[in-house]
Amino acid sequence: MSDRDLAPLHSLRDLAAELADGATTPAALLEQSRAALDACAGLNALITRLPAPAAPGASGGHPLWGVPYAHKDLFCTAGVRTTAGSKMLADFVPPYSAHIHERLDAAGAVLVGKANMDEFAMGSSSEHSAFGPVANPHDPSRVAGGSSGGSAALVAARAVRFATASDTGGSIRQPAAFCGVTGIKPTWGRVSRYGMIAYASSLDQAGVIATSAVDCAIALQCIAGHDRRDSTSQALAVPDWLDQLDRFDLQGLRIGLPTPMYGEGIDVEVLEAVAEARRVLEQAGAKVVDVDLPNAGWAIAAYYVIAPCEASSNLARYDGVRFGHRAEGVRNLEELYTRSRTEGFGAEVQRRILIGSFALSAGYYDAYYLKAQRVRRLIAEDFARAFEHCDLLLSPTTPTPAFRIGEKLDDPLAMYAADVNTVAVNLAGLPAMSLPCGYVGRLPVGLQLIGKSWDEGLLLAAAHAYQRRTAWHRVLPESLR
Amino acid sequence: MSASTSWQAVIGLEIHVQLSTVSKIFSGAATAFGAEPNVQACAVDLGLPGTLPVFNGAALDLAIRFGLAVGADIAPVSIFARKNYFYPDLPKGYQISQFEQPIVSGGVIRARLGEQVFGVQLVRAHLEEDAGKSVHDAFHGASGIDLNRAGTPLLEVVTEPVMHSAAEAVACLKALHTLVRWIGVCDGNLQEGSFRCDANVSVRPGADAPLGTRCEIKNLNSFRFIEKAIDYEIERQIRVLENGGVIRQETRLFDPARGETRTMRSKEDAHDYRYFPDPDLPPLIVDPARIEAIRAALPVLPDAVRSELLSLGVNGEHAELIASERELYSAWQALRTALPGEPKLCANWLCGEWLGALNAAELAVSAAPVSPAALAGLLTRIVDGALSGRMAKQAFEAMWTSGESADQVIERLGLKQIEDGDALGGLVDSVLAQYPKQAADYRAGQDKMLQFLVGQVMKASRGQANPAQLNALLRARLGR
Numbered sequence: 001m002s003d004r005d006l007a008p009l010h011s012l013r014d015l016a017a018e019l020a021d022g023a024t025t026p027a028a029l030l031e032q033s034r035a036a037l038d039a040c041a042g043l044n045a046l047i048t049r050l051p052a053p054a055a056p057g058a059s060g061g062h063p064l065w066g067v068p069y070a071h072k073d074l075f076c077t078a079g080v081r082t083t084a085g086s087k088m089l090a091d092f093v094p095p096y097s098a099h100i101h102e103r104l105d106a107a108g109a110v111l112v113g114k115a116n117m118d119e120f121a122m123g124s125s126s127e128h129s130a131f132g133p134v135a136n137p138h139d140p141s142r143v144a145g146g147s148s149g150g151s152a153a154l155v156a157a158r159a160v161r162f163a164t165a166s167d168t169g170g171s172i173r174q175p176a177a178f179c180g181v182t183g184i185k186p187t188w189g190r191v192s193r194y195g196m197i198a199y200a201s202s203l204d205q206a207g208v209i210a211t212s213a214v215d216c217a218i219a220l221q222c223i224a225g226h227d228r229r230d231s232t233s234q235a236l237a238v239p240d241w242l243d244q245l246d247r248f249d250l251q252g253l254r255i256g257l258p259t260p261m262y263g264e265g266i267d268v269e270v271l272e273a274v275a276e277a278r279r280v281l282e283q284a285g286a287k288v289v290d291v292d293l294p295n296a297g298w299a300i301a302a303y304y305v306i307a308p309c310e311a312s313s314n315l316a317r318y319d320g321v322r323f324g325h326r327a328e329g330v331r332n333l334e335e336l337y338t339r340s341r342t343e344g345f346g347a348e349v350q351r352r353i354l355i356g357s358f359a360l361s362a363g364y365y366d367a368y369y370l371k372a373q374r375v376r377r378l379i380a381e382d383f384a385r386a387f388e389h390c391d392l393l394l395s396p397t398t399p400t401p402a403f404r405i406g407e408k409l410d411d412p413l414a415m416y417a418a419d420v421n422t423v424a425v426n427l428a429g430l431p432a433m434s435l436p437c438g439y440v441g442r443l444p445v446g447l448q449l450i451g452k453s454w455d456e457g458l459l460l461a462a463a464h465a466y467q468r469r470t471a472w473h474r475v476l477p478e479s480l481r
Numbered sequence: 482m483s484a485s486t487s488w489q490a491v492i493g494l495e496i497h498v499q500l501s502t503v504s505k506i507f508s509g510a511a512t513a514f515g516a517e518p519n520v521q522a523c524a525v526d527l528g529l530p531g532t533l534p535v536f537n538g539a540a541l542d543l544a545i546r547f548g549l550a551v552g553a554d555i556a557p558v559s560i561f562a563r564k565n566y567f568y569p570d571l572p573k574g575y576q577i578s579q580f581e582q583p584i585v586s587g588g589v590i591r592a593r594l595g596e597q598v599f600g601v602q603l604v605r606a607h608l609e610e611d612a613g614k615s616v617h618d619a620f621h622g623a624s625g626i627d628l629n630r631a632g633t634p635l636l637e638v639v640t641e642p643v644m645h646s647a648a649e650a651v652a653c654l655k656a657l658h659t660l661v662r663w664i665g666v667c668d669g670n671l672q673e674g675s676f677r678c679d680a681n682v683s684v685r686p687g688a689d690a691p692l693g694t695r696c697e698i699k700n701l702n703s704f705r706f707i708e709k710a711i712d713y714e715i716e717r718q719i720r721v722l723e724n725g726g727v728i729r730q731e732t733r734l735f736d737p738a739r740g741e742t743r744t745m746r747s748k749e750d751a752h753d754y755r756y757f758p759d760p761d762l763p764p765l766i767v768d769p770a771r772i773e774a775i776r777a778a779l780p781v782l783p784d785a786v787r788s789e790l791l792s793l794g795v796n797g798e799h800a801e802l803i804a805s806e807r808e809l810y811s812a813w814q815a816l817r818t819a820l821p822g823e824p825k826l827c828a829n830w831l832c833g834e835w836l837g838a839l840n841a842a843e844l845a846v847s848a849a850p851v852s853p854a855a856l857a858g859l860l861t862r863i864v865d866g867a868l869s870g871r872m873a874k875q876a877f878e879a880m881w882t883s884g885e886s887a888d889q890v891i892e893r894l895g896l897k898q899i900e901d902g903d904a905l906g907g908l909v910d911s912v913l914a915q916y917p918k919q920a921a922d923y924r925a926g927q928d929k930m931l932q933f934l935v936g937q938v939m940k941a942s943r944g945q946a947n948p949a950q951l952n953a954l955l956r957a958r959l960g961r
Contacts, residue, residue: 076531089530096524098531195531202760230533231762310760313563316574317528321626337567360565360755369757 006474016063026066033068036159045153048114056108065108070163073114074197085119085129088344098195100223115150121199128348137477142402145175152179162210170422173434177397177446183209188429189234192227198314200307203426213463217241248461251285256390260296273438273445291386295378299424305372312356380428397434397446436472493642499675506634507534522628528572540634543666553588561762565755570613583607592656602641647711694728710735793824808846812853819857859887
């Protein structure tokens with residue numbers, strides 16, 4: 001890897017300084033973004049591109065002022081269609097905006113488009129989109145990961161400085177890993193879900209994807225914090241994360257390696273890249289210990305009961321009556337429901353609705369939903385015990401680098417297994433990140449860091465400390481070199 | 482089973498009590514009745530993608546107030562659950578309700594049927610949101626949906642199956658209806674759907690037999706219909722069983738036009754609601770201090786009012802009336818304070834002339850042209866002897882029309898009893914002079930002649946003679 005293959009060291013902090021002293025302007029940034037979006041149009045990373053993104057008003061001094069960004073297309077934007085990657089909402093223009101959009105708008109960040117995604121955030125490859133699959137900027141024959149594949153691909157292609165995303169079972173971390181970018185899923189309840197189209201409410205969490213931990217910290221800082229419109233958003237003070245990043249020292253940090261996340265099915269090259277990252281951290285003074293998560297093996301099973309159960313109910317509102325796709329020429333109410341939903345939802349969404357409806361039905365509820373909830377509690381307890389011995393956990397984000405488009409489309413179980421290291425985190429509600437830690441050929445490998453609840457600061461600081469010592473996060477896709 | 486089997490009906494009730502909050506249970510939209518369709522439905526009520534419910538604490542306070550009024554347990558932690566089913570007027574495809582952990586458990590409604598007083602145990606009362614309304618007659622070939630009502634807070638009160646006749650069920654409902662209005666948790670308007678009832682009815686061959694299969698009757702929106710529907714259903718079930726048939730568990734709809742219940746859906750078609758805890762709403766945790774504050778602010782309840790009135794010698798009918806409406810009780814309290822020694826007089830006037838005039842004019846208690854204070858002024862004039870009962874009624878009518886005080890009316894109409902002995906004596910003397918024969922007959926022992934003479938004096942006084950004084954004076958003059 002030579003220097004010309006690397007993006008320059010240039011954080012949103014640097015950009016804010018340039019904007020402040022007039023070295024660049026919002027209009028110039030928009031123009032760069034426009035050109036980059038044109039160049040990467042083949043990735044199919046956007047569902048809706050704003051025809052004329054508005055330059056921001058006068059700067060209020062926010063570091064995101066004038067910065068182009070994209071929303072995952074499940075964040076409602078007043079007046080701009082919001083599809084959740086579904087035919088069901090192909091023409092849905094919300095009359096209101098998500099909390100995080102209001103925050104970013106107030107900061108003066110500039111929305112350039114709505115990013116492609118797996119339909120209703122159900123998927124691990126962004127192939128389950130009614131608007132076609134997203135290609136990986138590092139190898140367009142490969143998937144970008146999912147469900148926030150569009151967000152990760154746009155950031156990797158340097159078409160936006162950051163993108164919003166959501167993570168229910170790995171949907172920020174897995175595409176970030178596949179696309180060689182940095183993503184953070186904060187603690188459940190840290191960012192308001194108001195205006196985020198729901199998949200599985202008890203697991204859904206909004207976050208961001210950017211090219212570095214510093215940029216993630218700046219973007220997350222903007223959208224985090226209590227919102228009374230989401231009763232599950234927590235009324236906790238949000239610390240100044242950039243300040244935490246700057247003061248942090250790896251010396252004495254205790255890093256736990258959860259043994260089940262290094263087990264069967266993890267590629268050797270992936271394990272090697274993660275081991276190398278571990279050595280970097282150890283050389284800087286971190287201490288590494290093995291920890292067990294005895295019930296982590298049940299995470300996928302529990303996740304694929306709880307998430308579909310909630311989804312079956314969350315998606316009941318798409319009935320063709322008030323908004324969304326409505327079948328034509330129906331003869332009665334039942335046909336309106338059946339045909340609108342059959343035509344409007346893709347196969348994976350229908351599969352999860354059916355699984356969830358079944359698992360919640362009379363006679364099965366105890367065996368599936370309640371049992372899965374018990375597993376969930378055990379997993380949360382496992383993490384709590386692990387954190388008695390360490391400050392954060394380190395693992396591969398995914399078992400393999402990005403797979404080929406179409407490779408797992410007909411094998412849902414193989415696709416679900418791609419989430420083996422990420423879903424347990426959602427079940428426990430913990431914050432976690434993925435950051436690039438190496439390459440297998442052209443394909444990036446992701447490193448996952450998992451923190452204690454509400455300790456995003458330590459995650460971001462440790463990630464930043466790693467990125468100060470490595471250049472993996474600066475590696476550009478070949479097409480940009 | 483023979484025709485002589487002594488069947489026992491078993492009835493349980495489920496009542497949807499609409500809580501009187503200004504805004505909806507999970508959104509900020511207004512709850513007022515009668516607005517244009519869909520103008521009181523916000524993004525949350527419409528179930529737009531990405532919207533989330535935020536619980537309205539005012540509904541919690543009302544639920545707690547109800548729970549305390551019926552002596553129930555208030556759950557320190559209760560859980561909102563989703564009840565999943567598809568219907569066009571249910572915007573989210575699920576109703577937010579409470580299932581396994583309701584806010585209110587237990588409690589008793591005390592009902593009265595004639596002289597009989599009985600308690601109806603409650604299973605629970607839980608918070609939930611109302612659905613919208615389907616409008617089937619406004620559009621040709623299509624139904625309309627009005628979501629103004631969607632998200633209106635309801636308290637669903639569920640009784641134990643402990644009633645055995647339609648009359649008992651109606652008595653229980655009336656007691657509940659009185660109570661919820663009394664404590665201000667519901668406006669009780671049946672026509673507007675603020676108080677809706679479903680009845681579960683079964684019959685069994687005798688009180689010791691196991692419970693029979695029940696049918697649920699829906700669409701009961703007046704006390705009269707409820708009574709008719711339950712009576713019909715009991716008879717229907719007995720007829721089926723006596724003819725060797727079996728009762729199938731089903732939901733039946735009452736048809737007021739025909740006075741019948743008919744099958745709406747059978748058990749096989751019953752929904753599987755797939756209840757599970759709503760992940761958008763954290764558990765509802767109630768601070769004990771909040772419960773105590775609500776308990777401290779609870780008004781005297783109808784049962785206590787009734788007992789108090791009876792102990793003061795007020796008759797049962799009047800006690801029942803005054804204990805049926807909070808405003809009437811307030812009026813009673815105003816009278817009582819002004820006239821502490823005259824509970825019966827107060828009750829008679831309140832429930833007689835005053836309420837009669839209100840009802841005739843179809844006015845609410847609060848709109849009475851004669852305020853309780855003004856009425857107290859009038860009654861004071863009766864007690865101090867200034868007015869006879871008859872004059873007081875005349876004065877009351879004048880007060881009702883003009884809005885004047887009792888004293889103003891007395892002054893204007895010259896309605897003062899003649900209590901001056903000399904003036905009355907003069908009238909008596911002239912009457913005796915006018916009717917010497919009748920006076921002689923009385924003296925000779927014809928007692929009924931006294932009434933005649935009293936009447937003549939009263940007439941001469943234009944009704945203003947004090948009757949007791951007049952009687953005494955006449956007897957004295959006639960030497961008997």
